[in-house]
Amino acid sequence: MSESVERINERLASDYEAGFVTDVENDSLPPGLDEDTVRAISARKNEPEWLLEWRLKAFAKWKTLTEPEWAHVSYQKIDFQALSYYSAPKGQGDGPKSLDEVDPEILRTYEKLGIPLHEQKRLAGVVAVDVVFDSVSIHTTFKDKLAEAGVIFCPISEAVKDHPELVKKYLGTVVPISDNFYACLNSAVFSDGSFVFIPKGVTCPMELSTYFRINAMNTGQFERTLIIAEEGASVSYLEGCTAPMRDENQLHAAVVELIALDDAKIKYSTVQNWYMGDEEGRGGVYNFVTKRGLCKGRNSHISWTQVETGSAITWKYPSVVLRGDNSIGEFYSVALTRGRQQADTGTKMIHMGKNTRSTIISKGISAARSENCYRGLVRVAPTAEGARNFTQCDSLLIGDTCGAHTFPYIESRNNSAVIEHEASTSKVSDDQLFLCQQRGLDPEKAVSMIVNGFCKEVFRELPMEFAVEAGKLLEISLEGSVG
Amino acid sequence: MQDAFKSTALAAAEGASDAPWLAARRTQSRDAFSALALPDRKVEGWKYNDLSKVYGEAVQLTSASDLAVARELAADTLALEAPTVTLVDGQYCAELSRLPSGLNATSFSEASAEQHASLAQSLGTQARADGQAFVLLNEALNQDGVLVEVGSGESPAESLHILNLRTAAGTAAPRVWVSVGENAQLTIAEHHLCAEGVASFDLPVSELHIGANSTVHHYRFALSQSGGRHIGRVATRQERDSRYYAYLAVLGGDFNRLDFGLDLQGQHCESELYGLYMCRGQEHTDIHLAVDHALPHCDSKEVFRGMAAEQGKAVFNGRIHIHQDAQKTNAELSNRNLLLSRTAEINTKPELEIYADDVKCAHGATVGQLDPEALFYLRSRGTPLEAAQSLLSYGFINEVLLAMPDQAIAGLVTPRVDAFFNDLEKG
Numbered sequence: 066m067s068e069s070v071e072r073i074n075e076r077l078a079s080d081y082e083a084g085f086v087t088d089v090e091n092d093s094l095p096p097g098l099d100e101d102t103v104r105a106i107s108a109r110k111n112e113p114e115w116l117l118e119w120r121l122k123a124f125a126k127w128k129t130l131t132e133p134e135w136a137h138v139s140y141q142k143i144d145f146q147a148l149s150y151y152s153a154p155k156g157q158g159d160g161p162k163s164l165d166e167v168d169p170e171i172l173r174t175y176e177k178l179g180i181p182l183h184e185q186k187r188l189a190g191v192v193a194v195d196v197v198f199d200s201v202s203i204h205t206t207f208k209d210k211l212a213e214a215g216v217i218f219c220p221i222s223e224a225v226k227d228h229p230e231l232v233k234k235y236l237g238t239v240v241p242i243s244d245n246f247y248a249c250l251n252s253a254v255f256s257d258g259s260f261v262f263i264p265k266g267v268t269c270p271m272e273l274s275t276y277f278r279i280n281a282m283n284t285g286q287f288e289r290t291l292i293i294a295e296e297g298a299s300v301s302y303l304e305g306c307t308a309p310m311r312d313e314n315q316l317h318a319a320v321v322e323l324i325a326l327d328d329a330k331i332k333y334s335t336v337q338n339w340y341m342g343d344e345e346g347r348g349g350v351y352n353f354v355t356k357r358g359l360c361k362g363r364n365s366h367i368s369w370t371q372v373e374t375g376s377a378i379t380w381k382y383p384s385v386v387l388r389g390d391n392s393i394g395e396f397y398s399v400a401l402t403r404g405r406q407q408a409d410t411g412t413k414m415i416h417m418g419k420n421t422r423s424t425i426i427s428k429g430i431s432a433a434r435s436e437n438c439y440r441g442l443v444r445v446a447p448t449a450e451g452a453r454n455f456t457q458c459d460s461l462l463i464g465d466t467c468g469a470h471t472f473p474y475i476e477s478r479n480n481s482a483v484i485e486h487e488a489s490t491s492k493v494s495d496d497q498l499f500l501c502q503q504r505g506l507d508p509e510k511a512v513s514m515i516v517n518g519f520c521k522e523v524f525r526e527l528p529m530e531f532a533v534e535a536g537k538l539l540e541i542s543l544e545g546s547v548g
Numbered sequence: 549m550q551d552a553f554k555s556t557a558l559a560a561a562e563g564a565s566d567a568p569w570l571a572a573r574r575t576q577s578r579d580a581f582s583a584l585a586l587p588d589r590k591v592e593g594w595k596y597n598d599l600s601k602v603y604g605e606a607v608q609l610t611s612a613s614d615l616a617v618a619r620e621l622a623a624d625t626l627a628l629e630a631p632t633v634t635l636v637d638g639q640y641c642a643e644l645s646r647l648p649s650g651l652n653a654t655s656f657s658e659a660s661a662e663q664h665a666s667l668a669q670s671l672g673t674q675a676r677a678d679g680q681a682f683v684l685l686n687e688a689l690n691q692d693g694v695l696v697e698v699g700s701g702e703s704p705a706e707s708l709h710i711l712n713l714r715t716a717a718g719t720a721a722p723r724v725w726v727s728v729g730e731n732a733q734l735t736i737a738e739h740h741l742c743a744e745g746v747a748s749f750d751l752p753v754s755e756l757h758i759g760a761n762s763t764v765h766h767y768r769f770a771l772s773q774s775g776g777r778h779i780g781r782v783a784t785r786q787e788r789d790s791r792y793y794a795y796l797a798v799l800g801g802d803f804n805r806l807d808f809g810l811d812l813q814g815q816h817c818e819s820e821l822y823g824l825y826m827c828r829g830q831e832h833t834d835i836h837l838a839v840d841h842a843l844p845h846c847d848s849k850e851v852f853r854g855m856a857a858e859q860g861k862a863v864f865n866g867r868i869h870i871h872q873d874a875q876k877t878n879a880e881l882s883n884r885n886l887l888l889s890r891t892a893e894i895n896t897k898p899e900l901e902i903y904a905d906d907v908k909c910a911h912g913a914t915v916g917q918l919d920p921e922a923l924f925y926l927r928s929r930g931t932p933l934e935a936a937q938s939l940l941s942y943g944f945i946n947e948v949l950l951a952m953p954d955q956a957i958a959g960l961v962t963p964r965v966d967a968f969f970n971d972l973e974k975g
Contacts, residue, residue, distance in 0.1 A: 462905035
């Protein structure tokens with residue numbers, strides 16, 4: 066078995082296909098972070114005074130905070146003064162007006178990654194895409210079609226100019242600037258991201274999608290996403306990420322805020338495939354992300370689905386605050402770690418409203434010398450009459466040099482609430498493999514099938530295209546696994 | 549507040565045991581305690597603990613014990629007519645002890661020079677691993693303790709009881725060292741009892757070392773009336789092929805904290821831990837469990853049931869750590885809790901930390917209330933609501949109570965459980 070485990074791990078160390086660098090001229094701020102950096106970012110984006118003040122407030126707060134150390138990860142401390150906080154492809158400082166203005170080099174990058182920007186080339190045309198390259202948003206597709214339905218989908222920097230009242234009303238209401246170290250840093254220096262507004266009663270006519278790419282060296286990417294679904298609205302949003310292979314670590318500290326009013330539904334799916342570093346753990350992206358949704362209205366529904374296969378370190382807890390009565394929060398996650406990856410990920414479900422319900426399904430797969438950790442919190446406030454939670458965390462270990470951990474926090478302060486948590490750990494068992502092989506499957510397919518079955522509950526929550534992509538990502542990672 | 553607590557603790561340590569064989573260790577522990585930052589809510593392991601209940605009062609060793617109260621507290625246990633070693637407010641009490649004949653159990657103060665020499669070597673080797681502040685404080689304040697030695701091949705027929713009685717306000721820091729040789733057997737019951745209205749502060753530490761192929765049944769009951777504060781530590785180490793069964797109960801007392809550590813240092817060990825904790829009024833109970841699987845082929849099972857009523861607050865933290873070498877481990881933990889009132893609170897965290905792939909580990913935790921349908925069923929058959937509630941609650945905790953093989957010992961807990969429900973019914 067040990068030989069086959071070695072081969073699994075060999076395959077797992079396979080190439081990172083998105084690891085190329087795009088050669089475009091950058092307009093970057095010099096490394097370093099002080100008040101002037103914050104002002105410079107704000108100035109480059111021609112931001113209104115209120116936003117600059119908001120940023121400065123966040124920066125002042127950030128200086129008083131210390132890096133959190135409770136996560137089950139270890140890494141060299143980040144030198145925040147050595148990072149560049151803004152990087153834009155030259156000539157794109159204010160965002161291109163149309164696709165013709167976009168550097169062809171960048172377009173080729175996205176084509177290589179399989180994200181064609183030319184709308185006419187889309188066969189079905191069912192997905193609208195906002196593309197973020199380093200610090201700026203490059204292009205948003207299908208804007209007109211969305212506008213017809215009343216949906217606003219644009220880079221957040223544009224929203225600040227065109228819809229200041231909406232941004233002002235909602236920005237920082239779910240993740241306040243002082244929330245945590247990285248969220249606070251993001252609030253001070255965030256560069257771009259997506260803004261989505263679905264007006265009352267509208268079902269967004271297509272899937273919305275953002276594609277993030279870190280290209281420049283020594284930069285941090287700090288995007289900010291804000292999604293608002295008004296009464297009775299519904300939207301499904303997808304997010305994908307890649308970065309070139311570099312020896313240095315890149316920092317990605319995003320903040321995502323979701324707000325669902327009465328009867329609204331937001332579904333947020335992520336396929337995260339940042340560069341994970343090499344076998345020795347050199348390089349790779351530090352993915353320190355704060356994602357939180359607020360079920361503000363009655364009967365609102367927020368659902369997070371994530372497939373995490375990349376990043377050197379993942380520190381990410383997409384959460385739902387269930388404030389409205391009868392609101393529903395869901396979290397479906399597959400986290401695969403290999404090489405020397407470290408993932409500390411999970412969710413928080415904060416039950417405040419009556420009859421709120423939450424479901425957590427987390428699947429962790431760890432291989433090689435990686436650490437995979439589920440950390441979750443289910444909190445039932447005294448006001449959450451009749452709250453209900455079900456949590457299931459399963460881990461699969463491949464090889465004996467990796468780790469799989471579970472740290473679930475359960476806090477109940479209402480005696481009418483019912484909370485259930487269960488977790489299990491296992492490996493791809495010899496019996497299962499034998500059964501599959503006996504029926505004529507080769508070992509490789511058998512492992513892939515078993516792992517896919519292990520993740521099925523999560524994959525079926527993903528929109529079709531993403532489910533296919535996620536399945537493939539796992540397949541590539543596990544190909545040739547047994548021998 | 550912490551500073552005041554610390555300085556009174558250090559002053560109190562001056563009055564601790566002056567036994568010369570312990571002197572070196574005591575000084576060392578006192579210095580270590582003095583240098584250590586005391587835990588507060590910001591420390592992960594103490595985040596649900598309101599330590600102001602502990603730090604709010606000065607540390608002072610109990611000087612005047614009330615023997616009449618002690619007699620009353622000890623009555624039920626002594627009625628079992630089993631060998632008993634009794635400490636009253638941290639000091640050995642010959643009158644309430646019944647030293648065994650077939651088994652070597654004695655207080656530290658009565659032990660031989662030879663035993664002192666070996667104790668000086670072994671004390672703290674298991675409990676102190678993580679340098680816990682309150683274990684160090686126990687060592688600095690310790691006045692007396694109980695030493696139990698079971699030689700290889702011995703299996704005393706009678707169970708051994710250790711009574712730790714609290715009759716007067718103040719601090720006591722008793723210590724227990726149990727050493728069981730190879731192929732031996734022992735049933736040991738630790739009782740921590742505190743009389744009504746006594747503002748006691750208890751810092752007991754017990755260490756058990758279980759030799760190869762031995763079996764130990766360990767009962768540990770912390771039953772106090774109102775007023776008591778208890779910060780306890782149990783550290784058990786198992787050698788190969790040994791079997792260890794522990795039965796814990798924590799009821800009553802203003803503030804309870806128990807750190808229970810189980811260290812599986814041999815192959816083919818088997819361990820089962822059963823625990824019950826119930827709190828009401830303003831009571832606070834926190835059970836921290838840490839099971840360490842270091843070697844392969846060991847099985848462990850943990851079953852904990854908790855209840856919180858009125859403004860009671862219960863905390864459970866169950867951690868199973870499987871090291872890289874511990875292949876073929878089976879570990880399962882189940883923690884279920886009942887919230888009996890709107891104002892009670894339960895926080896639970898079952899943790900798994902796993903570094904080996906060929907293992908079967910699972911944990912489950914629930915927090916909820918009595919099943920309304922089951923209640924309805926009973927009421928529709930004429931059972932009054934309160935009776936139906938306690939019937940179902942008993943069903944809930946019986947998984948722990950009925951796991952105790954010696955029902956005579958279990959019988960020492962059941963009256964307290966009855967009283968808990970009776971008081972609740974009365975409101």
